[in-house]
Amino acid sequence: MNTQEAIEKLKNKFGEKILEASSPRENRLYIKVSNDALVEAAKYLREELGFDMAISAGGTDYPKKNVIELFWIIWSSTDNVTLILKTDVDRENPKIPTLRDIWLGVQKFERETWELLGVEYEGHPNLKPLLLPEDWNEGYPLRKDFKLEPYRAPWGDEEK
């Protein structure tokens, strides 16, 4: 199955819920779904289209659009295609169902995104601090409004 067939199948199945779909280079598939169809789309991608191995997950903060764009990167062991599955969540109240039950490999990546971006993965069994100290309460470092000033070296930095 090539990437164009996968895009057509997804569009037939989910219609309007697929917001963006493209394949800019060989073996790459970028899919953006609306967040209410995320879990069904993920199940379909896993069971019907053969994307079985999770290799990354994370998010990007867009304060101007007031969204956090989440992504999950999945590889298909049968077709050797890498999928970047994306969806937007509201920045004020970022909540999304976990995909950990579909791809176990994203478990630690979702935990890390919860910690660094403040996204609540509903149904995730183990949301507790991973990289930051246990008593960290200074905000979410990967958000764009996180101020670096208190952490700069006293002798200055090259960027102001």
Added chain:
Amino acid sequence: MSDMMVYRGNPFNEIEELGDGMFRLHMGPQHPISGQGRFIILTDGERVFDIEVDIGYSHRGTEKLLEHRTFIQGIVPVERMVMIDTANILMGYIGAVERILGVEPPPRANYIRTIVMEMNRIISHLYALGLLSESAAWNPAVFLWTTADREPFLDLLEMLTGARWSYSFFVPGGVRADIPRGFKERLLVTLDWFEKRIDVIEEAWIYNELFRMRTEGMGVISRQEAIEWGVAGPNLRASGVAYDTRKNEPYAAYGELDFKMVTHTAGDAYARGWARVEEMRVSVDIIRQAIENMPDGPVRVRVPQRAKPGEALFRVETSRGEMNVYIVSDGKDKPYRVKISPASFRNFLAIEMIPKTQTVLLADAPVLIYSFDPWFLDADR
């Protein structure tokens, strides 16, 4: 008594007694280069019921740092992630940057990169094998063997790049320098010598009865589980999954070279160790081909400072497994977001899952952990 005097738990307590004969054991390397970390092991003194990997002791916020640095300034924070494997780690970042800047390095630079990366892989695998055999309660002097064996490669890298570690040798658009006079001859002599050393290593460890008894059938991961948990690198190939980024998505000069992908089907600690020995032999083969077939030409091209808005994902096979770098650009000279997913971060999930699927004894826990070649600074970023 002031608040300063109140400790949360006793920091000198390595073993916590939980009652009913159960203990929580805190085990972990505390080492300035290979990193700080902790394996929290739930045990009754004989069997391991649960392993939790506690990382984050040296989290440097690399992803955030990169958002505040230009593309070329990002080289230094990225390659510090894994000191022993800097070339492969840096290739992930440089590859993603080149993809988002829309440049292709010249062919000669690709071949030089390949040679440096494979030498780095040999160095890293030697270190991993030294730790694995040491943890398998074999003679710790073996670790000194492998440390000595990587010296000639470090000298060669110093000759080529000017540094033994953290070379910052790859830049967007190529490499910093061409190979110096006399490098090729010295490299070929070293490879001839090293091939004999691999035979010695294989005979001493892989066919060694004691090493086999300690590692065979231990920490088995089936093919299905390896895919499910997202295991990376030689650990994945030892479970029978034929994935090697160098083959599946060729970068640098790998697409033009003919080499073998090492796979095993057993999926145990023994297969993971053996896969690393065989991969060193494959690396020697790749370096020989690359130095013979190296084209002439420039080693660096000019690159634009600013990227076009867009995104790029680059996958690279580091010594510990596949790492991917996902860059989002908004058209400035700095990335808008960089997501680095290192191999050790994924392998740690497998270490946590194994005690849930099979019986692991406490005495086997170090062998289990080191068979994955973990690297805390990699996972911490």
